[in-house]
Amino acid sequence: MSTLAINPPALGGTRYKEVKSAILAALSAGEWKGGECIPSEKRLAERFGVSIGTLRKAIDELCAENILIRHQGLGTFVSMHQRDRHFFRFFRVVRRDGDKAYPVVTLIDFKKARASREVAAMLGIETGARVFQFVNGLALHGKTVLIEHITVPEAQFPALTEAKLRNRPNTLYNFYQDVFGINVVETDERVSVALANEIESAQLGVEVGAPLLEIRRIAYSYHRSAVELRVSRLNTDEYEYIGARPGRDEEK
Amino acid sequence: MSTLAINPPALGGTRYKEVKSAILAALSAGEWKGGECIPSEKRLAERFGVSIGTLRKAIDELCAENILIRHQGLGTFVSMHQRDRHFFRFFRVVRRDGDKAYPVVTLIDFKKARASREVAAMLGIETGARVFQFVNGLALHGKTVLIEHITVPEAQFPALTEAKLRNRPNTLYNFYQDVFGINVVETDERVSVALANEIESAQLGVEVGAPLLEIRRIAYSYHRSAVELRVSRLNTDEYEYIGARPGRDEEK
DNA sequence: AAGTGGTCTAGACCACTAC
DNA sequence: TAGTGGTCTAGACCACTTA
Numbered sequence: 007m008s009t010l011a012i013n014p015p016a017l018g019g020t021r022y023k024e025v026k027s028a029i030l031a032a033l034s035a036g037e038w039k040g041g042e043c044i045p046s047e048k049r050l051a052e053r054f055g056v057s058i059g060t061l062r063k064a065i066d067e068l069c070a071e072n073i074l075i076r077h078q079g080l081g082t083f084v085s086m087h088q089r090d091r092h093f094f095r096f097f098r099v100v101r102r103d104g105d106k107a108y109p110v111v112t113l114i115d116f117k118k119a120r121a122s123r124e125v126a127a128m129l130g131i132e133t134g135a136r137v138f139q140f141v142n143g144l145a146l147h148g149k150t151v152l153i154e155h156i157t158v159p160e161a162q163f164p165a166l167t168e169a170k171l172r173n174r175p176n177t178l179y180n181f182y183q184d185v186f187g188i189n190v191v192e193t194d195e196r197v198s199v200a201l202a203n204e205i206e207s208a209q210l211g212v213e214v215g216a217p218l219l220e221i222r223r224i225a226y227s228y229h230r231s232a233v234e235l236r237v238s239r240l241n242t243d244e245y246e247y248i249g250a251r252p253g254r255d256e257e258k
Numbered sequence: 259m260s261t262l263a264i265n266p267p268a269l270g271g272t273r274y275k276e277v278k279s280a281i282l283a284a285l286s287a288g289e290w291k292g293g294e295c296i297p298s299e300k301r302l303a304e305r306f307g308v309s310i311g312t313l314r315k316a317i318d319e320l321c322a323e324n325i326l327i328r329h330q331g332l333g334t335f336v337s338m339h340q341r342d343r344h345f346f347r348f349f350r351v352v353r354r355d356g357d358k359a360y361p362v363v364t365l366i367d368f369k370k371a372r373a374s375r376e377v378a379a380m381l382g383i384e385t386g387a388r389v390f391q392f393v394n395g396l397a398l399h400g401k402t403v404l405i406e407h408i409t410v411p412e413a414q415f416p417a418l419t420e421a422k423l424r425n426r427p428n429t430l431y432n433f434y435q436d437v438f439g440i441n442v443v444e445t446d447e448r449v450s451v452a453l454a455n456e457i458e459s460a461q462l463g464v465e466v467g468a469p470l471l472e473i474r475r476i477a478y479s480y481h482r483s484a485v486e487l488r489v490s491r492l493n494t495d496e497y498e499y500i501g502a503r504p505g506r507d508e509e510k
Numbered sequence: 511a512a513g514t515g516g517t518c519t520a521g522a523c524c525a526c527t528a529c
Numbered sequence: 530t531a532g533t534g535g536t537c538t539a540g541a542c543c544a545c546t547t548a
Binding site for chain 2: 513514515516
Binding site for chain 1: 516517
């Protein structure tokens with residue numbers, strides 16, 4: 007049907023913004039899934055009743071936001087952020103000499119819980135809502151240097167189990183995408199200093215009270231809806247956090 | 259003359275990339291200075307012998323990189339990153355509740371020195387080259403929470419003096435732009451944990467050995483030429499560092 | 511009213527990928 | 530060879546700014 011046809015620059019302001027919203031809506035609705043190819047520019051232009059140039063401008067923005075990926079001669083695909091080199095877009099820890107390595111992840115703990123007021127506020131859910139909480143240890147070059155405390159809402163991750171988590175073949179965000187249809191496209195991170203507790207001390211091989219880098223991350227899906235809360239603690243003896251690159255506009 | 263005219267997709271690959279390079283070259287040459295208006299799109303299109311659409315694509319990318327800023331009805335301007343809201347593109351410290359405040363800067367120390375091997379490597383200059391080193395204390399909400407150790411090459415900052423530094427009206431990067439014609443357009447930052455020394459202890463009001471967040475920044479001008487090295491130490495009792503926002507592509 | 515950038519069109523031709 | 534996205538054109542009209 008043409009319920010998806012676009013009207014004159016009504017609500018969104020401009021045609022290409024309307025087209026962009028329509029594509030985003032189709033993505034949210036699951037019309038095209040992670041890694042799949044969306045229709046050709048020509049077909050989409052016809053579907054939305056705009057010229058190719060306008061359609062391209064909409065897709066340009068979605069590509070700039072890493073929501074879509076173009077491949078010349080192949081088509082335009084729904085981004086799978088977590089594969090290959092894209093991995094380091096979200097994993098921002100490197101050795102002091104700049105060497106980037108893939109971490110070996112170990113699941114340390116897994117449990118069901120209820121969202122505290124703070125957690126609920128950050129995830130945009132109700133206080134007391136059911137959540138899963140799990141803890142990962144990440145090893146780089148054979149040594150555990152990072153502990154992650156992850157919280158996700160049960161509502162968005164139905165039937166998540168420790169076994170599924172342990173047996174996932176890919177990265178965590180890839181797992182979210184494949185199993186739950188959740189696409190992490192953006193994160194906010196705040197960094198500060200914290201002191202190692204007993205558990206971290208044991209896992210990281212540092213003394214209790216040793217200073218660690220604490221990274222608090224909220225991960226978002228398409229319409230900036232929060233899907234995951236993650237508090238990580240990093241031993242910065244040999245590794246560092248890659249900070250900002252204000253190449254693009256970030257605040258407005 | 260038409261030495262600036264563009265040839266068929268020769269070296270750079272595509273027309274708009276050539277145009278982009280030509281504009282970047284004109285900027286480096288100082289043809290248009292910080293804050294100034296560059297010629298209209300129509301005029302530039304004629305000058306480079308391309309259509310408006312192609313010229314716009316070149317400028318689109320330069321705007322995306324925050325090198326130019328468009329103002330509808332007014333013109334396109336050479337970006338002054340450090341003014342107003344743009345300030346927080348480079349100043350990535352906020353109170354834990356998210357409140358953003360402008361820091362009050364105090365010059366604590368200023369001296370001439372020679373570049374060590376490490377500093378020289380990071381700044382892309384020769385070991386032993388003359389540099390200026392100065393130290394700032396930054397206060398937020400009336401309390402000093404950040405100490406910056408800044409190193410700049412004398413070659414690029416001729417006749418920099420303590421007095422000039424102290425009397426600058428604007429932000430530091432604005433000062434670089436106005437006085438030395440140096441445009442900071444990009445930075446790399448690495449974050450780790452460090453322990454307060456005596457000086458930091460006194461300035462920040464923490465104990466010697468208290469854990470601080472250390473941010474090491476290299477600031478770059480147009481062609482990714484390094485212009486400043488800055489090591490900052492932050493007391494994260496009440497403030498945090500704003501980390502990555504992988505909304506855009508950063509590594510390739 | 512004049513000048514600017516912002517949007518949009520309806521094509522053309524090229525480069526790349528797959529078959 | 531057919532289909533895809535990538536580049537480029539030569540305009541039109543709109544929205545905004547300044548005067």
